[in-house]
Amino acid sequence: MSGNTYRNPTLLAKVVTALDVVSHGRAQLGIGAGWFELEHDCLGYEFGTFTDRFERLEESLNIVLPMLRGEKPSLEGKWYRVHEAVNSPAPLSRIPVMIGGGGEKKTLRMVAQYADESNIICAPDEVARKLKALDDHCAALGRDRSEITVSYQTSCVIAPTKEQAEQELEDAIARTPELGGRRGGVIVGGPQEVAGTYRKLLDLGVDGFTANMPANGHIPGRVSLLGETLAPLIAA
Template sequence: MSIRLGYQMPNFSYSGSVAELFPTVIAQAREAESAGFDAAFVMDHFYQLPGIGAPDEPMLEAYSALSALATATSRIQLSALVTGNTYRNPTLLAKTVTTLDVVSGGRAVLGIGAGWYELEHQQLGFDFGTFTDRFERLDEALQIIVPMLRGERPTFDGKWYRTESAMNEPRLRDDLPVMLGGSGEKKTFALAARFAQHMNIICDPAELPRKLDALAQRCQEAGRDRSTLETSFLAFVMIDEDGDRARQAQREFLRARGVDLDTLSEEQRKAATSRQFVGDPDTVAADLQARVLDPGIDGLIVNLVTNGHEPGVVDLAGRTLKKLVG
């Protein structure tokens, strides 16, 4: 498994009818595949996230959508970025991602995290619990899921979950990769060192040197060679052949969410846009190189939150970024 360049679809708020929604998703996945992206991702949420849109904006169930994309593509890896552990029993999740792997011909990646969006849990009836609860649950879940992905039959009796010789058939392979997503230097990184092949780090790019030092420390504590754990960074990319048009799209995107860049101080503007990479292809590439890759991140996962659904934009991003990550 290697994900040097990934494409995440962060929203499904397209113009047109609901009947036209999924064909637009398929078109993006196919364009990402032909542009050389290694993986396509959807979010595992039921409501749209704060900062991207209102809770009632369109959101597809992740694994149904990924299974459909499996039949519409042939090479690109498919994953949730990332699965919320709180939404599914771990044995069900192991079965679900293994089925996606079978359906896709061996292209599934299990992206997983502890879960964090309280409104979904509250309104849909999922147990949210405390921060500590969610990480205890994720730790237990991985002790069940990873053996099931490898063809073992785990028996487990924990605080949150129990299994009895849990079976998972059919499987196409015993090395379906696991990706942890998050920013927690103690808990998340420690779980990645124990269980994952890939760590997707979500943070302000200025924090990356510290995050990578912490990840190396967790690997050392786990007795693991840090070089065996691939890393990536999730970036919001707003790209256009016309850089002014990309910057205008950024302003409109933020203004629609109550943030007016013109009224902010320099410090506030930096905070509001730290994970955004905006402009023409050369500007975006140079910014990602300097702020993400130079500090030591292996790969890029990008979303094109303002215009990714427009034909040709995913291809432009792929052609621009592929040269950065090889």
């Protein structure tokens, strides 16, 4: 997943294409408008206004997507200018595009217009409204809603036991205090507790999940444990 503001769209298209080649056709592109102002400031990237970022994203999509589809786009936009941008060698496959975010007016309209997948970011009680907004945008644009996969973004701390998971979250907050502000939105527990929470989220109508593991993803075995816990839910 890439914030659009961090890379020129032509470079992004080339990077994703290179990833597709080295992964033998398994690349995906996840993109969003960008949201983390502190990171922009620290790294020296222009953050801009909310409107700026969404204008940039849409212009970028009109460059990146054609490049990934074997076209040579030209654009004289407000933020980007390209002339017959070449992407050679081409991707080995049709690279799926996922747009992340939950904005009902801008983000989900762009999902309906450009994307293969929507990665919704919102509170659980807002999912139904986001899905309805996506349905409405698809209808307005003449897009078949069934073509779009909807995933739900989560953060998870899983360990063999609930007690271990809770301790690993506390240890992470001690190292990185800003994680404490996200505590309420984190799914924490052993495999049984985590599976139960994700099962309830599937009932909201999403097709699957993306999962961040900011607290303990670096611990050997934790990522595979989450995969083993979630795989039966998705397969069902």
